[in-house]
Amino acid sequence: MRIENIARxxxxxxLLLFAGNAWAQANLEVNTPAVAALQSSMQKRFAELQPLYAxxxxxxxxxxxxxxxxxxxxxxxxxxxxxxxVAAENQDRSALYRExxxxxxxxxxxxxxxxxxxxxxxxKAQGGWYYQNNAGAWTRK
Amino acid sequence: xxxxxxxxxLAAALLLQGCVTINIYFPAAAAEKAADKIIDEVWQxxxxxxxxxxxxxxxxxx
Numbered sequence: 001m002r003i004e005n006i007a008r009x010x011x012x013x014x015l016l017l018f019a020g021n022a023w024a025q026a027n028l029e030v031n032t033p034a035v036a037a038l039q040s041s042m043q044k045r046f047a048e049l050q051p052l053y054a055x056x057x058x059x060x061x062x063x064x065x066x067x068x069x070x071x072x073x074x075x076x077x078x079x080x081x082x083x084x085x086v087a088a089e090n091q092d093r094s095a096l097y098r099e100x101x102x103x104x105x106x107x108x109x110x111x112x113x114x115x116x117x118x119x120x121x122x123x124k125a126q127g128g129w130y131y132q133n134n135a136g137a138w139t140r141k
Numbered sequence: 142x143x144x145x146x147x148x149x150x151l152a153a154a155l156l157l158q159g160c161v162t163i164n165i166y167f168p169a170a171a172a173e174k175a176a177d178k179i180i181d182e183v184w185q186x187x188x189x190x191x192x193x194x195x196x197x198x199x200x201x202x203x
Contacts, residue, residue: 003149010153028168028175035179042183100175112167113176120176124186 029103038096045092048085058086059130059138064097064118065090069130069138093117 049066052058057073058066066089068074074082097117101110122131125141133139180186 003146006146006149006153010149010156028171030175030179039179039182043185046183046185096179109167109172112169113172116169116172117176117180120173120180124177124180124184 028100030100032099032103034099035096035103038092038099042089042092042096045085045089049089052082052085053126053129056128056130056140057082059132060118060121060125062118062122062132062134062136064114064121065093 049058052074053060055073056070057068059069061067066086068082068086071079097110097114098107100113101107122141125131127141129141130138131141
């Protein structure tokens, strides 16, 4: 009788764990105030970054960030500003990956999240933009 | 009888450990979905056939 009860409890625990696990697999929590703030900050910055992506001055790196690819595409007077834009964007992206991992109580997922984003940023990039291929070489989409 | 209980407890513990281990695997599909959602927002990409864009609704109402 006692063993039966233990077995029943065990099965119940297993079922609950599987259910929780299945839910965790199906969804990644991204609805946090921090994620929303980073998203809106990056969305505003995109207005300034878009022409730089388009003329190849800035490209998407294979590790989920952006980089100044061709400084010559930027007039000398604006280079400092572009460097600032790239640095600010990368700061937001880094914070975004960390925050999503943190929101899911899995800080160890940060790198996987960054890698996933890296691929999706490139997949969704517009034609003509530059990205780093798997070998790290700049490629025009 | 007692060893049976111990065995059952051990088996349960092992099974539970297995479940916890599963949960450590990175949910790649869910992460892609989350990434797509955020990137669409940041880059203002609209999915085709999705009438969510407020910018296209505003001119129509005027």
